[in-house]
Amino acid sequence: MKVTQHLWFEKDMEAAIRFYTALIPGSEIHWTSAVPADNPSGPAGSVKIASFTLGDQRYMAIEAGPLDPFNHSFSIIVQ
Numbered sequence: 001m002k003v004t005q006h007l008w009f010e011k012d013m014e015a016a017i018r019f020y021t022a023l024i025p026g027s028e029i030h031w032t033s034a035v036p037a038d039n040p041s042g043p044a045g046s047v048k049i050a051s052f053t054l055g056d057q058r059y060m061a062i063e064a065g066p067l068d069p070f071n072h073s074f075s076i077i078v079q
Contacts, residue, residue: 005057005059006059006062007061008064009061014063016061017029017059021054025055026055027054029051032048034048035047035049049061049063050062055078
């Protein structure tokens with residue numbers, strides 16, 4: 001079983017993951033995409049999703065507006 005962390009961004013997801021992947025060796029952005037259909041977070045194309053790796057840990061991310069504001073209780077610790 002694999003567990004993938006999923007981060008929620010109100011805005012600027014792509015800039016944030018570009019920053020994270022530039023800081024940590026062995027990191028990369030696998031893909032980004034816009035959700036093609038209208039949904040509770042906005043019209044088609046306004047919600048974005050991404051897959052990326054920081055070091056050897058895989059992450060997913062979504063940029064879907066302020067439905068779920070950023071929560072500071074999540075941390076990424078680099079050893």
